[in-house]
Each structure stands twice: as structure tokens, then as C-alpha cells.
Amino acid sequence: MLTLREVHAHYGKSHVLHGVSIDVGPGEVVGLLGRNGVGKSTTLKTIMGLVRASAGAVTFEGRDLVGLPTHRLPGLGIGYVPEDRRVFRLLTVLENLRTGLDRSVVTPARREELLEKVYRHFPVLRERRNQAGGTLSGGEQQMLAIARAMVLEPKIILLDEPTEGLMPRMVGQIREIIEILHKEGVAILLVEQNVPLTLAVSDRVYIMEKGVVRHEGTAAALRADDAVIHQYLGV
Amino acid sequence: MAGIPFEQFLVQTVNGLVSGMILALVASGLTLIFGIMDVVNFAHGDLLMLGAFVGSGVFMSSGNFWAALLAAVVVVAVLGALLQVTTLRPLLGRDPLTTILATFGISLVLQNYALWQWGPSARNITEPIGGQFRLLYLQYPVYRIAIALLSGAIIGGLWLFMKYGKYGIWIRATTQDRVMASAMGIPVPTVHAAVFAIGAGMAAASGVLFAPLVGVTQTIGLDFTLRAFVVVVVGGMGNLGGSILASIFVSLLEAYASLFVSPAQAVIVSFVVLVLTLLFRPTGLFVPTPK
Numbered sequence: 001m002l003t004l005r006e007v008h009a010h011y012g013k014s015h016v017l018h019g020v021s022i023d024v025g026p027g028e029v030v031g032l033l034g035r036n037g038v039g040k041s042t043t044l045k046t047i048m049g050l051v052r053a054s055a056g057a058v059t060f061e062g063r064d065l066v067g068l069p070t071h072r073l074p075g076l077g078i079g080y081v082p083e084d085r086r087v088f089r090l091l092t093v094l095e096n097l098r099t100g101l102d103r104s105v106v107t108p109a110r111r112e113e114l115l116e117k118v119y120r121h122f123p124v125l126r127e128r129r130n131q132a133g134g135t136l137s138g139g140e141q142q143m144l145a146i147a148r149a150m151v152l153e154p155k156i157i158l159l160d161e162p163t164e165g166l167m168p169r170m171v172g173q174i175r176e177i178i179e180i181l182h183k184e185g186v187a188i189l190l191v192e193q194n195v196p197l198t199l200a201v202s203d204r205v206y207i208m209e210k211g212v213v214r215h216e217g218t219a220a221a222l223r224a225d226d227a228v229i230h231q232y233l234g235v
Numbered sequence: 236m237a238g239i240p241f242e243q244f245l246v247q248t249v250n251g252l253v254s255g256m257i258l259a260l261v262a263s264g265l266t267l268i269f270g271i272m273d274v275v276n277f278a279h280g281d282l283l284m285l286g287a288f289v290g291s292g293v294f295m296s297s298g299n300f301w302a303a304l305l306a307a308v309v310v311v312a313v314l315g316a317l318l319q320v321t322t323l324r325p326l327l328g329r330d331p332l333t334t335i336l337a338t339f340g341i342s343l344v345l346q347n348y349a350l351w352q353w354g355p356s357a358r359n360i361t362e363p364i365g366g367q368f369r370l371l372y373l374q375y376p377v378y379r380i381a382i383a384l385l386s387g388a389i390i391g392g393l394w395l396f397m398k399y400g401k402y403g404i405w406i407r408a409t410t411q412d413r414v415m416a417s418a419m420g421i422p423v424p425t426v427h428a429a430v431f432a433i434g435a436g437m438a439a440a441s442g443v444l445f446a447p448l449v450g451v452t453q454t455i456g457l458d459f460t461l462r463a464f465v466v467v468v469v470g471g472m473g474n475l476g477g478s479i480l481a482s483i484f485v486s487l488l489e490a491y492a493s494l495f496v497s498p499a500q501a502v503i504v505s506f507v508v509l510v511l512t513l514l515f516r517p518t519g520l521f522v523p524t525p526k
Contacts, residue, residue, distance in 0.1 A: 048418055074420030086415040088408050099408045099419040102401040152420065 001026045001187060002047070002078075002156055007056035009039075009046045016042045018211040019056065024156060027185040029178065031192060031202035031219065033233060039211040040191040041083055044158045047189075048073060048080050060156075074100070079149030083160035083191070085141045087148070089134030093125050096133050096144055100151040118147040121177060139170035146177060156187040163194050175201060195233060199223050207232045239494050242371040249370065249380075251490030255483035256383040256390075260441040262463040262470070262478040263390055264434035270473030271410045271430045273331060274323055277338040279438055279463065280456025281345035286311045286439025287451040288349055291358040300363035300443075307439040315435025316428045323431070324424060349453035357450035360443065382444050389440060390479060393433070397475065406430055410473065462502075465509045471519020480521040484508075 002024040009017040017039050024030045032040050045051040047058055049070040058065040060076055073080075088096050097118065101111050119126035122143045128136060133144060142162055149157050159178070163171045171194070178201045181188060192198040198205060199219045207215040207228070215228055222229060265279045290307035294300060318341060326334050362378040369375070397403035409416040409426045417423045442455065449455065466485050470477030485505045492501035512520055 050414060050418070069422075069424075070414075070417040071420050071422045074418070080418040082415065082418070086412055088411045088415070090411055091404065091407060095404050095407070098401070098404050099416065099421060102404065103420065148419065 001028075001061055002189065003057070003059045004043070004047070005057045005059075007043070007046060007058060008054045009042055009051050010054050011042075011051070016051075016211055017046065017053075020208070020211070020213055022189075022206055022213065024187050024189050026155070027182070027187050028204065029182050029188045029190060029202045031190050031198035031205040032208060033192060033195060033198055033205060033229075034208035035233060036193075038208045040208055041160050043208070044080070044082075044160050044189065044191060047158060048078070074152045074154070075103075077153075077155035079152045079154030079157040081145045081149050081157060081159045081162060083164065085138075085145040087133035087136070087141045087144050089132065091133055092130050093133060093136070093144055094129040096148055097125075097151055100148050103152075114151045114153070118150055121150075121180065122147050139166050139173070142166060142170070142174065143177075146174075150181070154186060156189065157181065158189050158191075160191045161193060162190075163192065163197060171197065195229060243494060244491075246370060246373065246375075247490040247494055248487065249375070251487035252483065253379050253383040254490070255486030256386040257441055257445055258459070258462055258466060258486055259390055259479040259482035260386040260437055260444075261459045262466045262482050263393060263475055264437035265463050266467045266470065266473055266475055266478040267393075267406075267430055267437075268434040269467060270475070271406060272323065272327065272334075272427055274334045274338065275331070275464075276434070277335065277460070278318070278341040278345060279434070280458075280460030281342045281349075282311050282315060282435045282456070283438040283442040283445075283459055284349060284451075284453055284456035285314070285345055285442070287360075287442035287446045287455050288353050288358070288453075289439070290443035290446060291360050291451045294360045295358075300360065303360060304440060304443045307443045308436040311439035312432040312436035316432040318435075319428045319431035324427065327427070346453050353451075353453070355452070357452045359450055360446040362447035378447060382448075385444060386441070389437065393437070394475070402426075402429070462505060465505045469508055469512045469519065470521050474519055474521070477519050477521035481519075484520070 004020055004022040006019040006021055007017055008015070008019055020039065020043055022043070032043065034040050042051055046053050047065065049065065049068055053066050060078060063076065065073070088099065097115065101114060124140055125144060125147055128140065133141065136144060146162065162174045166174065175197055178188060178190065182201070190198060190202060199222055202219040205217060205219050205222055206213045209232055214232055261279070261283060265276060268274055268276050286307040289310045290303040293306040294303035297303070322337050322341060323334060326337055364378045364381045366377045367374040368377055397407060405416070405421045405426055408419070409421060409423055413423055466481040467478050469485060470481030485508055488504045488508065489501045492504040
């Protein structure tokens with residue numbers, strides 16, 4: 001469904017991605033592991049068109065994404081949850097969700113359903129719906145960022161370090177929501193530092209090093225043999 | 236306050252509120268554009284001027300003030316969107332200095348176009364609401380109150396649109412985080428052009444509303460541009476509510492100051508406020524203290 005082939009990307013003069021190839025199938029949860037600064041977040045940004053791929057191909061359901069304006073991607077079925085969450089701090093929780101809900105293709109009835117659904121998964125967002133996004137705790141902001149992507153009804157969500165800096169209880173909630181999305185058939189490309197979580201929720205895992213994919217395998221195989229993890233991630 | 240009769244003080248309060256509301260109408264367009272694009276639009280006063288000229292043209296041929304107001308808003312809004320797309324969009328994300336220079340260039344072009352097209356002599360638009368009412372010791376034109384109310388209504392409309400409208404939320408989201416807004420499917424380039432159109436339309440509206448008081452010349456916008464910049468800075472760059480409060484605050488101060496000194500000297504007060512704001516509270520007077 002989502003395919004990256006030999007993707008290169010630059011930040012100014014520094015060459016960050018050196019030919020990354022990744023596949024995500026429909027409904028598949030794919031983990032992307034690697035140390036800090038190996039290009040995991042850049043990979044997601046390149047898919048979103050926030051960083052321009054200087055070479056290689058990015059396609060989604062056969063459609064070329066390179067050069068497509070970022071704002072066209074949600075309409076194709078791609079949701080994005082960036083690493084620093086980036087909730088709209090001065091917008092209320094409901095207004096944050098409305099940025100994804102107020103699409104012309106969403107009927108009023110469907111709109112209510114979608115809102116009900118995210119409120120059911122994240123009751124705290126219902127409680128705080130009229131509170132500014134910036135006043136939420138880190139974990140609540142993460143939930144809002146995920147909920148905001150969910151109301152886009154995406155076929156795939158690019159999830160960038162959703163558990164970074166969260167309390168263990170919150171990490172458990174994020175894990176639950178990934179599993180729920182998985183059950184609903186939403187594909188997820190999950191960038192994480194949290195190895196146990198990634199291995200637990202993913203179907204397959206890519207490990208990146210210095211801007212390229214060094215290892216690819218099923219999560220089950222990696223769980224059974226931690227030598228690879230040890231080699232590339234030192235844990 | 237010794238020696239200033241209370242009646243004079245009240246009259247100046249009304250004067251300050253009236254000019255504050257017009258200024259607020261000019262400044263809210265300016266601050267809206269700054270907030271979303273980080274563009275200091277030096278051509279804002281010229282869009283006001285152009286609105287006044289378009290308005291006077293329609294008024295002379297139709298005799299209808301409201302038709303003139305509507306036509307000016309629509310024409311200048313479209314022009315604003317075109318200017319944004321052709322001149323500012325390619326500069327987005329570059330050094331702010333380049334956009335400042337670009338808007339300054341637009342300003343010069345528009346001024347000279349007006350001079351060439353309409354000549355140096357002033358044109359008139361007759362006020363749609365005549366008559367005067369007795370305000371204490373003087374006869375006060377009803378139209379001045381009407382301008383303040385109309386400006387208030389337009390600003391109120393903008394506020395409701397920004398607060399509750401789908402596109403208002405798009406604009407606020409884009410103001411806060413352009414990148415995330417586009418990742419949510421908001422067509423950011425279109426939002427930018429639309430905001431420029433709204434700002435330009437509001438400038439045109441203030442030009443037409445203000446024209447009956449002073450006549451239309453190609454310099455009608457100059458004074459406004461300067462004062463609108465003052466209140467946009469004093470109100471906190473890009474902060475709509477702050478700009479509106481600052482407009483009224485600065486206008487009231489000027490009105491009271493002119494009780495003691497000549498009106499030309501009273502203008503100094505706004506610049507003193509500007510300098511003091513920049514020195515002691517550069518984020519703006521009417522915004523919460525940043526954490």
C-alpha cells in the first residue's frame with residue numbers, strides 16, 4: 001500500500017536518507033526502529049512531503065506522492081502524528097479535532113459518529129473538549145494528536161515516537177490504541193525508541209542506521225532472537 | 236485635569252472611541268495578515284486608499300453609498316488575493332526583509348497608479364446618513380457614530396467567523412502551525428490568499444467608511460498605515476483582540492491628549508506608547524504574560 005524505494009533526502013547540504021526502501025501493506029503495523037538521528041522521523045516527513053525526496057519513489061496505493069502538496073495527503077487516506085505532537089495550542093480540543101472533521105466529504109451524521117468514537121477511546125478529550133490544547137498534559141496532548149489523525153479516517157497513520165516522554169500508564173494507553181487501530185484495519189508506520197513496545201505491537205520491523213535500512217524482519221523473529229536488536233540498537 | 240471641563244472630556248471620549256473603531260477595522264486586517272503569514276504588509280494603507288477610490292467611482296456613477304462600499308470590498312479583496320498569489324507566495328519562508336520590501340514596492344506601485352488614474356485632486360463620497368445630534372455643548376454628526384457602529388459590526392462579524400466558522404478554525408490552525416495544518420488537509424496556500432483577501436477587503440471597507448469625513452486622495456491611507464502599525468505592535472503582533480483593544484486605547488489617549496496640546500502633537504502619544512511597549516513589554520500590552 002505504502003512503498004518507499006531507494007528514497008534519498010537532504011536537510012540543506014546534509015544528506016540524511018541514503019536510499020530507504022520500506023513497504024507497508026494494508027492493515028499492517030510496521031515498526032521503524034533505530035538510534036537517535038538515523039533518519040526515522042525524516043522518513044515520515046519525506047512521506048508527508050514536509051521534506052522533499054531528492055531521489056527515489058514514494059507511492060501510496062500506486063500513486064506517486066513525491067511533489068504532491070502535503071495538504072492533499074489526508075484526502076488520500078494518510079494521517080500523521082508528528083514526534084512533538086504539534087497540537088494547535090490555542091485551539092480548544094474540539095477545534096483541534098474539527099481541523100480534521102470539517103471536511104466536505106463528511107456528512108453531519110458521520111461527523112458525530114467520528115467524534116463519539118474518539119471520545120469513547122479517549123474519554124479525557126471529551127471532558128476537556130472546550131479547553132485549549134496547550135493546557136493539556138503531555139500524555140493528553142499525545143492522545144489529542146492521535147485522535148486528530150483518527151478523525152481523518154485514514155487508511156494509514158504515520159506515528160512518530162508516540163510514547164516519548166510519557167508516564168508508563170500513558171504508554172500502556174498508547175499501546176492499547178495502536179492495537180485498536182490495528183484491529184480496525186488501519187495500517188500504522190510506527191517510529192519508536194521503545195523497543196519492547198514496538199516488538200509487541202508490530203507485524204514487521206525495519207531497523208535503520210545512518211539513513212538506510214539495515215535489517216528487516218517479522219517482529220516475532222526479533223522477539224525470539226535479540227542479537228539483531230543488540231547489534232543495531234545496543235539494548 | 237484642572238481647567239478641563241467635564242463636558243469636553245466626555246466629547247473627547249466619544250471622539251476617541253469613534254476613531255478607535257475605524258483604526259481597529261484597519262488594524263484587524265493588518266494583524267490577521269501578520270499573524271498567519273508573518274508578513275508585515277506595508278501596502279495595507281494603499282489597499283485602504285484603493286478601496287476609497289473604487290468606492291468613490293461607484294458612488295459617483297450610482298449615487299449609492301452601500302453599493303460603493305460593497306463594490307470596493309469585493310474589488311480590493313480580489314486584488315489582495317491576486318497580490319498575495321503573485322508577489323508574496325513565492326517569498327514565503329524567505330528572509331522577512333524580502334517580504335517587507337515586496338509589500339513596500341506594492342505600496343509605491345498602488346500609490347502611483349492612483350495618482351495616474353485618478354489625479355491629485357480629492358474626490359468625495361457623501362455620507363449615507365446625514366444629520367446631527369446634540370452632544371452636550373456641540374452638534375455631533377450622526378455619521379461618525381454610524382461609522383463606529385459599522386466598524387464594530389464588521390469586526391464582530393470577523394470575530395464570530397474566526398471563532399466558530401470552519402474556515403475561521405482553518406485560519407487559526409494555520410496561524411499557529413502551518414506545517415501541521417497542511418498535514419491535517421487544510422489547503423494552506425489557499426488559506427493564505429483568503430486571509431490576504433479578507434484583510435484587503437477590511438482595509439477597503441474602512442477606506443470607504445472614512446472617505447466622507449476627509450475626501451479621497453492617494454495619501455488617505457498613509458496616516459492609517461502608521462497608526463495601524465503602532466496598534467498592531469502595542470496589541471501584540473498577530474493578536475486580533477489585542478489590536479482592537481490597542482486601537483481604542485491609543486485613540487482614546489490621543490483624544491485626551493488633544494485636550495492639552497494640538498491634535499498634531501497628540502499623535503506623539505501613540506508613538507510614546509509604542510516605544511514604551513517595545514521597551515517594557517515587547518510581546519504586546521494586551522496579551523497574557525508569556526510563560
